[in-house]
Amino acid sequence: MAPPTPGGATPSAARRAIFLHVGAAKSGTTFLQLVLWNNRERLRERGVLFPGEDFAAHVRAAFDLRRTFFLGASDPKTRGAWRTLVDEARDWPGNTIISQELFAPARPAWVREAMADLDFADVHVVFTVRDLGRQIPAHWQEDVKNRFTTSFTEFVAALRRQDWRTFETARLFWGLQDPVAVLGRWGADLPPERVHVVTLPPPGAPRDLLWRRFCAATGLVPDDYDLSRTFANQSLGLAETQFLLRLNEALDERIGWHAYNEDVKLFLAQQIFAPRPSTARIELPAEHVPWATERSVETVEALRAARYDVVGDLYDLMPGPASGPAVGRAPAPPPDEPRWAEMADAGVDAIAALLRRVQETEDRAGSPPGADVPFPDRLDALREESAGLLDVTGRLAHDAAPLVQRAMDSAKDRYPAARRLRWAYRKIQARAGRSEAETRTR
Numbered sequence: 001m002a003p004p005t006p007g008g009a010t011p012s013a014a015r016r017a018i019f020l021h022v023g024a025a026k027s028g029t030t031f032l033q034l035v036l037w038n039n040r041e042r043l044r045e046r047g048v049l050f051p052g053e054d055f056a057a058h059v060r061a062a063f064d065l066r067r068t069f070f071l072g073a074s075d076p077k078t079r080g081a082w083r084t085l086v087d088e089a090r091d092w093p094g095n096t097i098i099s100q101e102l103f104a105p106a107r108p109a110w111v112r113e114a115m116a117d118l119d120f121a122d123v124h125v126v127f128t129v130r131d132l133g134r135q136i137p138a139h140w141q142e143d144v145k146n147r148f149t150t151s152f153t154e155f156v157a158a159l160r161r162q163d164w165r166t167f168e169t170a171r172l173f174w175g176l177q178d179p180v181a182v183l184g185r186w187g188a189d190l191p192p193e194r195v196h197v198v199t200l201p202p203p204g205a206p207r208d209l210l211w212r213r214f215c216a217a218t219g220l221v222p223d224d225y226d227l228s229r230t231f232a233n234q235s236l237g238l239a240e241t242q243f244l245l246r247l248n249e250a251l252d253e254r255i256g257w258h259a260y261n262e263d264v265k266l267f268l269a270q271q272i273f274a275p276r277p278s279t280a281r282i283e284l285p286a287e288h289v290p291w292a293t294e295r296s297v298e299t300v301e302a303l304r305a306a307r308y309d310v311v312g313d314l315y316d317l318m319p320g321p322a323s324g325p326a327v328g329r330a331p332a333p334p335p336d337e338p339r340w341a342e343m344a345d346a347g348v349d350a351i352a353a354l355l356r357r358v359q360e361t362e363d364r365a366g367s368p369p370g371a372d373v374p375f376p377d378r379l380d381a382l383r384e385e386s387a388g389l390l391d392v393t394g395r396l397a398h399d400a401a402p403l404v405q406r407a408m409d410s411a412k413d414r415y416p417a418a419r420r421l422r423w424a425y426r427k428i429q430a431r432a433g434r435s436e437a438e439t440r441t442r
Contacts, residue, residue, distance in 0.1 A: 016121040018089060019097045019218045020114075022186055023104035025176045026138040026235075027128040027200055028210045033058070033099050034230040035211055042225055047094035051085050061085045062102035065110055070146075070257045076392065086117045096121070097218060104182045105175035111185050122194065125186045126217050128210070129179045130200040132292040133319025137282040137335070139173055141241045145269045147260055149248045152335035156288055180302045192307040199312030202320070213311045236269065237278020238335060239342030243350070244269060246343075263354070272353045279342060283332035286322035293319050 023029065033055070036043065040050045052058055060081035063069050069078060089096040104127075106114070115123060130138075140155050150158075150169050164170035174181065179197060187195035196217035201209040208227055215222040236244070247264070284292060300314045322332070333339065373381075 016093070017095045017124055017219075018118050018121045019095065019124045019126055020103065020118075020186070021097065021099035021126040021128070021214075022106075023101040023127055023176055023182060024129055024135075024179070025101040025104070026135060026142060027101075027130045029099065029101045029128060031230055032128070032211065032214055035225060035227055036097060036099060038229045039225040043097075043220075046221075046224065048220065049089065049092040049094065049096045051088035051092075051096060051098065057081065057085065058098060058100035059102060061098070062100045062106075065103070065114055066106050067110075070261070082114075082117075089118070090120055095219070099126075101176065103186075104177075105172075106185065108185055108188070111188070115189060123190065124194045124196060124218075125183065125190060126196045126198060126214070127179050127183055127186075128198045128200060128214070129177075129317060131317045131319045132296055133284050133289065134203075135177060136173075136284050136288075136292065138235050139177065140335070141236045141282055143169060143172070144241050144244050144248065145236070145265050147248050147251075147257075147264075149245060151245075152282075156284075160288075160291060178299075180299055180306075183303075183306070183308065187306075187308070193309055195306070195308040197303055197308050197310045197312075197314075199310070199314060199316040201312070202316055216311045217309070234274045235282070236273050237276065238280040238282050238333065239278060239339045240269075240273040240276060240346050241282060241335075242339060243343045243346045244273070263357075267357065268350055268353065272349060273346065276346065276349065280333050280339065282335050283322060284319065285332075285334060289319055289322050 021029070021032070036050045037055050043050050052061075060075070060078045061084070062082075063075075063078045064080065064082040069075060085098060089098070103114075136156065136159070137152075140150075140152055143150065143155070148169065155169055155173075158164055158167035158170040159173060161167065161170070164174065176182075183195055183197070198210070198213045198217050201213075208222070211225075211227060212222045214220075244264070251260070296317050296319060300317055303310065303314060
């Protein structure tokens, strides 16, 4: 049976398809990626591959294709990650779905490279897009989670400028979020029917509607898959975002990216702050709605003129009105107006959570893995694991000198072999000390 194609049609020639979902960030991508990851066995049973050894494989592939990583940091696992996904797709007899919003800003040269690598199949590009009224606040708080210190007012002002390319925050936003520009690069050499624009449903729509629209673009049968183990990449409330903004301003360069990513973004922001019931949401202020609407009209007209396959309704891209009496909700507070009491409340939760995290780390350090294993067996295991550790640290040293220092500081936390070597060294030193003491007393 020929592999499925968008709309459920079956082609006369059984040529595989690669569905490359390239964004946009904060447009339900995490939700869709979790559905795909949690259902990868069901997908395989139906002839569809969602490749990767772990959930972050597509992130590494995007970084690898674009020859980039987070500023001031590196990760040896990114090298070759794109080729690994390509090889998995080539070896798979059916269709493949690759999904990661960090593909969106790829330069034309990298897009051409990707298309050449995937020339064994028919490439389809998928772009999920949400209205600017919701997307601008969501993207700003995501920037704050990634250590930016730009106020909301400065952020929107940069987006609206004619020379927006001279502002880093604006370049990042439009590089990830502008469907016309992104699809102009990724769809440049594709027929329009193989470029799919999936609009996000408006607020209040059924939870599974985005998944159903994504399935319509990729040829999946939506009811064949389990959505129970998924969650949205929840945005932070206003007070939590304001707290992080001020924390970012207080931190200096001694806190490297990897430490910030682990302790602030992944732990504090996403595990502690995101679930908090927030008293105020971040909304696009009323004075910016007319400009956002005008920009959205231009976007819709350009997408329609490009004749892409649209799943959903382009009208979904029109920003809703700002909250207030006219829409039955109290006006949202200005995003840059400090909410000191609520920030203080968030800060108490942050301090308590970080102290618990420190205590848990100390407890783990006091009970090294394998402490109950006989000493000779531990040495045998150390010999096996040390070879892998030396390979990883060798690649780290090749990247950059600052990264070597980071590896030295964090190796005991990241690699079991390092922890065991440290523990074994202390054990041997203690035994040597006891032997020396016994010799002196004889």
